[in-house]
Amino acid sequence: xxxxxxxxxxxxxxxxxxxxxxxxxxxxxxxxxxxxxxxxxxxxxxxxxxxxxxxxxxxxxxxxxxxxxxxxxxxxxxxxxxxxxxxxxxxxxxxxxxxxxxxxxxxxxxxxxxxxxxxxxxxxxxxxxxxxxxxxxxxxxxxxxxxxxxxxxxxxxxxxxxxxxxxxxxxxxxxxxxxxxxxxxxxxxxxxxxxxxxxxxxxxxxxxxxxxxxxxxxxxxxxxxxxxxxxxxxxxxxxxxxxxxxxxxxxxxxxxxxxxxxxxxxxxxxxxxxxxxxxxxxx
Amino acid sequence: xxxxxxxxxxxxxxxxxxxxxxxxxxxxxxxxxxxxxxxxxxxxxxxxxxxxxxxxxxxxxxxxxxxxxxxxxxxxxxxxxxxxxxxxxxxxxxxxxxxxxx
Numbered sequence: 001x002x003x004x005x006x007x008x009x010x011x012x013x014x015x016x017x018x019x020x021x022x023x024x025x026x027x028x029x030x031x032x033x034x035x036x037x038x039x040x041x042x043x044x045x046x047x048x049x050x051x052x053x054x055x056x057x058x059x060x061x062x063x064x065x066x067x068x069x070x071x072x073x074x075x076x077x078x079x080x081x082x083x084x085x086x087x088x089x090x091x092x093x094x095x096x097x098x099x100x101x102x103x104x105x106x107x108x109x110x111x112x113x114x115x116x117x118x119x120x121x122x123x124x125x126x127x128x129x130x131x132x133x134x135x136x137x138x139x140x141x142x143x144x145x146x147x148x149x150x151x152x153x154x155x156x157x158x159x160x161x162x163x164x165x166x167x168x169x170x171x172x173x174x175x176x177x178x179x180x181x182x183x184x185x186x187x188x189x190x191x192x193x194x195x196x197x198x199x200x201x202x203x204x205x206x207x208x209x210x211x212x213x214x215x216x217x218x219x220x221x222x223x224x225x226x227x228x229x230x231x232x233x234x235x236x237x238x239x240x241x242x243x244x245x246x247x248x249x250x251x252x253x254x255x256x257x258x259x260x261x262x263x264x265x266x267x268x269x270x271x272x273x274x275x276x277x278x279x280x281x282x283x
Numbered sequence: 284x285x286x287x288x289x290x291x292x293x294x295x296x297x298x299x300x301x302x303x304x305x306x307x308x309x310x311x312x313x314x315x316x317x318x319x320x321x322x323x324x325x326x327x328x329x330x331x332x333x334x335x336x337x338x339x340x341x342x343x344x345x346x347x348x349x350x351x352x353x354x355x356x357x358x359x360x361x362x363x364x365x366x367x368x369x370x371x372x373x374x375x376x377x378x379x380x381x382x383x384x385x
Contacts, residue, residue: 016305036302036314049284051330051359053306054314078307 017076021061029063077116077156089131096138103145119160132161154178174211207270217277254281292349301378311360329360
């Protein structure tokens with residue numbers, strides 16, 4: 001790539017959640033629901049001495065994509081690590097449920113989720129987990145009508161229950177900067193020991209859970225540069241392709257078949273995992 | 284966590300509203316809306332206790348002249364330095380002129 005191209009590129013990662021949502025929607029179509037001025041904040045954080053954010057870290061934006069009705073759900077990773085509390089997760093679940101309802105009423109509303117999250121907000125515990133389960137159910141419902149597109153751009157990554165949500169999406173778009181995993185590196189190291197997973201070894205972490213590796217191993221569908229224009233055009237591509245023949249969660253037996261080839265007694269390497277998973281997931 | 288309220292003289296009520304910043308490390312969220320009277324009210328919630336005098340100094344320097352539009356300001360602070368506070372408030376005033384949110 002030449003220097004001019006790099007200078008003209010607009011970073012997606014550097015944008016906040018609201019700007020990311022605005023960039024994904026057709027120009028001028030952005031309209032925010034439950035905006036910050038409605039002050040639907042977390043009822044639990046202030047009681048624990050933690051400053052709240054007026055949108056609880058989730059932007060729900062209606063508009064159009066490619067001229068079709070769309071809703072973008074963008075998580076703000078800088079507020080509480082993009083964690084899912086009772087309110088923030090309910091905003092996502094509710095919006096997805098309404099999008100599915102639209103489709104049942106012949107309004108073809110489609111959804112994009114911008115993941116930037118460490119998973120459940122620990123201060124809100126079970127309420128956050130319950131709402132994440134509702135997000136999972138809503139994605140599975142909506143993807144029967146329209147593709148649900150997930151974007152994991154970074155740099156927070158996508159962890160915990162929300163990594164399952166990313167896995168349930170019809171298409172998942174990733175950058176090199178992001179990471180996707182059920183447990184974060186520090187948690188794995190704490191539970192399994194440093195010999196199993198060294199949370200300070202960045203090449204190792206990105207080698208197994210980074211966006212590029214997740215794409216190489218078929219766990220993400222589209223690999224993009226950190227570029228607003230490219231990410232938006234890949235979102236359009238995915239919507240134009242329509243629903244995939246089978247989502248990842250509908251190919252469980254294929255995944256189990258590949259997983260059986262892996263020896264858990266030895267430390268996994270990036271190449272080994274890519275070698276096994278790149279054979280595809282046909283049952 | 285500490286809550287502090289300030290009031291200043293101001294000009295005519297502002298037009299429109301705006302939001303700037305996030306409640307993230309070293310940053311703050313500023314919500315700005317028109318106020319009815321010729322007064323500006325600032326509600327600060329900050330994660331760092333004991334800096335009331337610094338808040339007063341920073342806000343007085345920005346709003347103490349009484350010539351800016353009358354606004355209600357909500358600040359949700361997560362340990363921003365005075366320089367960041369000034370930039371976010373200035374950004375919120377600047378974006379008032381534009382269509383909010385769009």
